[in-house]
Amino acid sequence: MNRLLRLNGVTKVFNPGGVNERIALRDISLHLAPGDVVAVIGSNGAGKSTLLNVVAGVYEIDTGIISLDGSPVQALPEHARAAQIGRVFQDPLLGTAASMTIEENLAMALRRGRRRGLRRGVSAGERELFREQLSLLGLGLEGRLSARVGLLSGGQRQALTVLMATIAAPKLLLLDEHTAALDPRTARTVLELTEKIIARHGLTTLMVTHNLEQALTVGNRTIMMHEGRIVLNLTEPERSNMHVSDLLLKFEQISGNTLDNDRMLLTARG
Amino acid sequence: MSLSIWLGALEQGLLWGAMVLGVYITFRVLNYADLTIDGSFTLGAAVATRLIFAGGNPWLATFLAVCAGAVAGLITGLLHTKLKIAPLLSGILVMIALYSINLRIMGQANLSLLRSDTIFTWMRHIHAGNAGPSLLGLAAVLLVSAGLYLFLQTELGMALRATGDNEQMIRSLGVNTDGTKLIGLAMGNALVAFSGGMVAQYQGFADIGMGIGMIIAGLASVIIGEALVGTLTLIRCLLAAVTGSIIYRAVIALVLQLGMPSTDLKLLTALIVIIALALPLFRERLGLKARRRERGEQIAQAERGNQSF
Ligand SMILES: Nc1ncnc2c1ncn2[C@@H]1O[C@H](COP(=O)(O)OP(=O)(O)OP(=O)(O)O)[C@@H](O)[C@H]1O
Ligand SMILES: [Mg+2]
Numbered sequence: 001m002n003r004l005l006r007l008n009g010v011t012k013v014f015n016p017g018g019v020n021e022r023i024a025l026r027d028i029s030l031h032l033a034p035g036d037v038v039a040v041i042g043s044n045g046a047g048k049s050t051l052l053n054v055v056a057g058v059y060e061i062d063t064g065i066i067s068l069d070g071s072p073v074q075a076l077p078e079h080a081r082a083a084q085i086g087r088v089f090q091d092p093l094l095g096t097a098a099s100m101t102i103e104e105n106l107a108m109a110l111r112r113g114r115r116r117g118l119r120r121g122v123s124a125g126e127r128e129l130f131r132e133q134l135s136l137l138g139l140g141l142e143g144r145l146s147a148r149v150g151l152l153s154g155g156q157r158q159a160l161t162v163l164m165a166t167i168a169a170p171k172l173l174l175l176d177e178h179t180a181a182l183d184p185r186t187a188r189t190v191l192e193l194t195e196k197i198i199a200r201h202g203l204t205t206l207m208v209t210h211n212l213e214q215a216l217t218v219g220n221r222t223i224m225m226h227e228g229r230i231v232l233n234l235t236e237p238e239r240s241n242m243h244v245s246d247l248l249l250k251f252e253q254i255s256g257n258t259l260d261n262d263r264m265l266l267t268a269r270g
Numbered sequence: 271m272s273l274s275i276w277l278g279a280l281e282q283g284l285l286w287g288a289m290v291l292g293v294y295i296t297f298r299v300l301n302y303a304d305l306t307i308d309g310s311f312t313l314g315a316a317v318a319t320r321l322i323f324a325g326g327n328p329w330l331a332t333f334l335a336v337c338a339g340a341v342a343g344l345i346t347g348l349l350h351t352k353l354k355i356a357p358l359l360s361g362i363l364v365m366i367a368l369y370s371i372n373l374r375i376m377g378q379a380n381l382s383l384l385r386s387d388t389i390f391t392w393m394r395h396i397h398a399g400n401a402g403p404s405l406l407g408l409a410a411v412l413l414v415s416a417g418l419y420l421f422l423q424t425e426l427g428m429a430l431r432a433t434g435d436n437e438q439m440i441r442s443l444g445v446n447t448d449g450t451k452l453i454g455l456a457m458g459n460a461l462v463a464f465s466g467g468m469v470a471q472y473q474g475f476a477d478i479g480m481g482i483g484m485i486i487a488g489l490a491s492v493i494i495g496e497a498l499v500g501t502l503t504l505i506r507c508l509l510a511a512v513t514g515s516i517i518y519r520a521v522i523a524l525v526l527q528l529g530m531p532s533t534d535l536k537l538l539t540a541l542i543v544i545i546a547l548a549l550p551l552f553r554e555r556l557g558l559k560a561r562r563r564e565r566g567e568q569i570a571q572a573e574r575g576n577q578s579f
Binding site for chain 1: 421423424425426427428429431432435436438439440441442443444445446447
């Protein structure tokens with residue numbers, strides 16, 4: 001079967017054997033077809049970020065297989081997988097180099113996974129490309145190519161990070177609550193932009209979110225994690241008929257817990 | 271004060287300039303507190319002096335000093351990246367090891383170059399007159415600055431800068447940051463050893479203790495330069511390092527002239543760096559209290575908003 005991302009029996013244990021032992025992922029199996037856009041939900045500590053981190057190679061896994069576009073990658077270090085994986089983190093500060101300019105950041109992203117030598121870091125032709133791509137963001141950044149990224153707002157930085165994560169057309173995009181640190185309006189803008197870019201390139205995507213509304217509307221699949229396991233896997237057409245309240249009910253059934261702050265969840269997040 | 275003292279400060283500022291640029295590369299660009307520098311400065315002096323003492327070509331000797339410095343930086347980098355030893359400790363370990371190595375190279379604690387040909391006597395042959403050391407120092411600083419200016423804008427140079435700025439980000443873009451750290455440390459220490467090699471020939475001897483406190487002198491120079499020249503562009507950053515080096519030597523010349531015993535110089539240098547490092551804190555204590563409280567509330571709000579699942 002044609003799978004872009006395949007995880008089989010993946011387990012990740014932090015501090016094995018110690019008093020702080022923590023099983024973050026238990027026997028996870030997950031298959032993504034090319035073009036799948038999967039929302040990942042789950043309570044705090046469920047293992048969502050860890051899932052993205054083991055796919056990206058930040059942590060080595062204890063058991064299991066991860067294969068990307070048909071070839072096993074679980075033995076490769078993070079930088080060796082980076083050619084195929086674009087990432088956006090929750091913290092807007094993490095995705096860009098603040099002391100470097102917008103064009104320098106983009107130029108580094110354009111060389112994702114390529115050998116870096118003594119050629120010029122930013123070429124004139126690339127500047128044209130950056131201007132064009134930045135103008136698609138609609139934030140006016142196309143006129144500020146040589147401004148330092150540290151001068152931008154959180155939302156602008158996160159939009160830039162989304163562009164950086166996708167400009168070299170990776171095979172897989174990993175988004176870890178990438179709009180959670182932004183104010184609601186900016187969050188909406190960045191999310192719309194992300195969806196537009198995903199659609200334009202047909203990117204296979206794993207998107208962690210705490211927003212259940214989003215989890216049901218973005219992409220074509222939703223998975224729910226709990227205590228290191230994938231406890232729910234929703235695909236279409238089943239997913240279209242789900243409401244946020246159904247999702248909450250499912251969570252309660254599966255975890256045996258009620259979400260103490262579910263009211264907030266329905267109202268606060270736009 | 272007489273002109274010759276100021277000229278002396280200019281000469282020294284230029285000759286020590288490569289060292290300050292090395293400190294700029296490791297401390298500022300790579301954001302790596304590298305203590306190897308005390309040892310690699312002396313290493314450069316020891317290698318150059320030893321080879322010249324044995325009748326070697328002074329240019330070749332200086333070049334080999336540079337190479338020795340690069341190797342010292344590489345070893346610090348390998349201790350850190352491969353053996354996972356903390357940055358500070360990696361540097362200290364190599365610095366201490368270099369003390370013994372430098373003594374072995376020199377054969378004694380102080381090696382004089384009294385009647386040997388150095389790069390400076392060569393300058394006299396081409397009739398550079400008294401300007402010889404300044405011209406050589408200027409050429410060295412220009413060469414190094416131009417090289418750094420070009421390098422830091424290449425793909426690799428940008429990866430190096432990004433490693434110092436945001437390591438996680440540049441690794442997620444496919445850069446092996448172990449590699450960029452090794453390159454940065456090798457470059458920084460090569461420059462420091464280059465400076466050490468020139469300074470030994472300038473003063474006519476190498477001494478086992480000549481590198482002590484070099485990190486702090488380098489940092490003081492970088493900080494002074496940045497305060498005066500600014501850091502807005504790459505050119506300014508490089509110019510700041512060189513300017514800082516010259517001003518620092520001028521300050522030293524001045525306080526010596528005013529009667530400060532030369533043994534107190536390191537105390538003075540340490541004080542300069544402490545004050546410079548503490549300045550932002552004092553500024554915040556005095557002026558930004560109100561704004562900080564505001565920011566704290568915003569963060570608390572954001573955290574409340576995050577517990578939605
Ligand atoms: N580097 C680490 N070292 C030790 N334990 C870790 C590490 N990273 C995560 N964990 C633990 O693994 C578990 C899963 O954490 P993870 O960050 O994946 O959760 P999450 O689902 O992303 O939660 P959140 O919604 O809070 O972001 C938690 O119990 C966490 O404490
Ligand atoms: Mg997380």
